[in-house]
Amino acid sequence: MRKAILFTNIIILIVAIIVCTAIWPIYGFSILGLAVFGLGIYDITQTKHAITRNFPVIGHMRYLLEMIGPEIHQYFIEDDTDGKPIDRNRRTYVYQRAKLERSTHPFGTELNVEADNYKWMKHSIYPSKLQHEQPRVLVGGPECSQPYSSSIFNISAMSYGSLSKNAIMALNLGAKAGDFSHNTGEGAISDYHKHGGDLVWEIGTGYFGCRTEEGEFSPENFKKNAVLPEVKMIEIKISQGAKPGHGGVLPASKNTEEIAKIRGVKPHTEVLSPPGHSAFKDAEGLLKFVKQLRELSGGKPVGFKLCVGRKEEFRDICEQMLITGIQPDFITVDGAEGGTGAAPIDFSNYVGMPWEEALIFVVDTLNGYRLKDHITIITATKIFTAFDIFKALCIGADVCNSARGMMLALGCIQALKCDTNKCPTGVASNDPAFMRGLVVAEKWERVKNYQAETLKEFAELFAAAGCVSLRELDRNLINKRIIDDVKTYEEWYPTIDSGVYFKEKMPA
Structure with a gap:
């Protein structure tokens, strides 16, 4: 400064x-x-x-x-396919669809198809009929009395406070118009979330919107918000990919009087969410908390979100599901590549399991314990394109969310100033001087357009693969090159048969 x-x-x-x-x-x-x-x-x-x-x-x-080094690099040096954390081609992909601009690409791919880790889908010479209706997935297990019909592409968790009120309003209006859901992030439900869009209320370790003055979980305050008609699902945030095991950070510059009132904290102070939950300390406690929130919400779907760390801890959760008979309605799998407004660099770079390995592990473990049938798998890391969605569903996810993709649709230019309150586009700034640039009446349509156009392209990929049902998407449809060896995902990561962990020793 x-x-x-x-x-x-x-x-x-x-x-x-x-x-x-x-x-x-x-x-x-x-x-x-x-x-x-x-x-x-x-x-x-x-x-x-x-x-x-x-x-x-x-x-x-x-x-x-x-x-001015970052700007020079982004605009004059950065290659279209090598930019970090999101390359220029993917940013352009979002912008074109959000603005309903030309979405074709001339002269062939710019990707190195011989490169290690290159992936591609199998198409069929007998494509299926193109489906124009967006596919939906019903979220809710046997204990859920208010299941939710979810789009397969939704807005991932981003809090008011981390994002501006204009950004939150535009996201929610876009979700309403496009009939998809809007995850509140752990920063509680604000008035800006209440513009008709379906909400997934995320409960983090700070229990914002459902806390006591001491910062503990308050069943009474939770119930007040959980029964709101716009709240369709409740997500317990155990950890997120960008900073697993650390807790959220709201800089003091973003913690206004209004935001502090919504969250139940002291204004103009840095708000640090605890690394872990105080409402439970083990797998059994987590599942009992799931059951408690489901009952308090009137039977709405309740699940949890995590970035996988120790595999044995997730296996312990699965075993406790069998012992207690309590299952979440959904599990959201985040990868270490996940985004955030602010995180310690070592946590972003070196903590947590990468997305692909994490999703495969969670899906296979649930299958191995014969638990997958009633648990919806949501995933939310670097999902931008129709192929990203297609690949995630082939690996084993049921629903995809996107945070940074939706931010780009709002006008984000990847200025990397999310933690400074000086976001030049007003997406991640509560400063009125910057926030005025984000005109809600213009941007909500771009959110709706981006989601709809991406799913249109997903439908085209789906038809090109010769599929007629989401159940046909599996690991055999995606190839992956590792060094000079090309195999399908099924060959690289063989699907675990349902119930196999009852019959043999679990793999290391």
């Missing part, structure tokens, strides 16, 4: 000098000389910055270039 202020002052000074030089050349050059001399004296005598102390005046160019 101090660097930015310094550079702003320097730019203002330079502009003033140029104007003075144009009007009064002699005085202008004199002022310029004095300014440069003064800056040089300051640089030589200051002790904080080695570069400007050793290279007065010109050393400031290093900080200026560093400040």
Whole structure:
């Protein structure tokens, strides 16, 4: 911040000098000389910055270039297929569909089809009839009295506070218009979520919207929100891929009076969610909590979201399902590549199981314990394109969510300023100066368009594969190259037969 202020002052000074030089050349050059001399004296005598102390005046160019380095890289250096965390081709994919622009691509693929980890689907020379109606999945097990008919492509968890109120309103209006669901994130339900879109209420470790003054879970406060007609499902967030085992972070700059009231916390302070839940401490406690929330909500679908860490802990949950007879209605699988507004870099880079391995493990483990039939698998990591959805469903997911894809549809440019409250497009900023750029009446339609156009392309892929039912999607339909060896996902990751863990020792 101090660097930015310094550079702003320097730019203002330079502009003033140029104007003075144009009007009064002699005085202008004199002022310029004095300014440069003064800056040089300051640089030589200051002790904080080695570069400007050793290279007065010109050393400031290093900080200026560093400040605009990400923009230079994104707009002038970055390759269409290599950008991180989301490459330019995928960003363009979202923008084109959100704006209903031309979505064709000329001259062939830009991907290296000989590269390690390249994936492709099998098509059929006998394609099926194109289905124009969006497929739906019924979420809710035997103990659920209010099952929910879900789209296979929805808005993933993003809280109000992390996102602006304009962004939340646009997302919810888009979900309403497109008949898909909007996950609230762990930041509680705000008035901006209540524009007619179906809600999945996420309950995190901070219990925002259902907490006591001490931060513990409050059944009474939970029930007030859970019975709202727009709340269709409840998701217990155990962990998320971007920062598993860490808990959420809301910077003080984003914690306004309004947001603090919604969450039940002190305003203008950094809000740190605990790493773990206080309402339960083990697998049995988790399942009893699922049952409690289902009863308090009047029988709505209740599930949990996690990034897989220790495999034995998930197996323990499955075993407890058999022992207690309590099953969640759904499980959301997040991968270590998941996104967030703010997280410690080591957690983002090195903690948690990557998405593909995690999804395969969860699906196979549930199958092995004969539990998959009544549990819907939702997945939510780097889902942007129709092929992403097709691949996830072939691996074993039932429903896909997207967070960053929906942010791009809102106008996000991947400025990587989510944690600063200075998002230039107003998607992830509560500063009115930035938020005004996100016009709700314009952006909600883009959210609806992106979801609908992506599912249209999914339908085309589905027909190209010769499928007529979602149940036909399996691991045999996707090929994967590892080094020089090409196999189907079924060959790389053989499907675990239902109930096999009752008959033989579990694999390591």
